[in-house]
Amino acid sequence: MEKNKFSTVMEKKDDIELIRITTSEKKYYQPEAIVAAKDELMKRNISASMYEDFTNKVEKLIEIEKETENKKLQVPLPKSIKIIAFIFPVLLFFIIGIGLMMFGYQKRGKELCKWTFFGCIFYFTIAMLIQLFF
Known part of the structure; x- marks a missing residue:
């Protein structure tokens, strides 16, 4: 055999x-x-x-x-964190968002990056409007 x-x-x-x-x-x-x-x-x-x-x-x-x-993939970001990321859009939030995605919290990480990006765009738009009108 x-x-x-x-x-x-x-x-x-x-x-x-x-x-x-x-x-x-x-x-x-x-x-x-x-x-x-x-x-x-x-x-x-x-x-x-x-x-x-x-x-x-x-x-x-x-x-x-x-x-x-x-379940970790689908955990949403709390609204309070979204508001903080929007009002205070700092690079650290992008880093934390990427870290969350690396550890399996895909939805939370993407939402944190998204709301931080929205905050950056908001403040950039306000800065541009101020320069245009003042």
């Missing part, structure tokens, strides 16, 4: 990694790698029933984590 090319790789992995490969992360691996991981689990006398419960818990945790990430 020919040895699976992934067998040596799977022999080096610990039990938890092998369980993840054969369950919750199955879609990220080639079929041969999954077979090699299952074979390695059998060599170690770890049966499917031993990690079935673990698999369900891991999948629930992954689902919760994804929901949390999706």
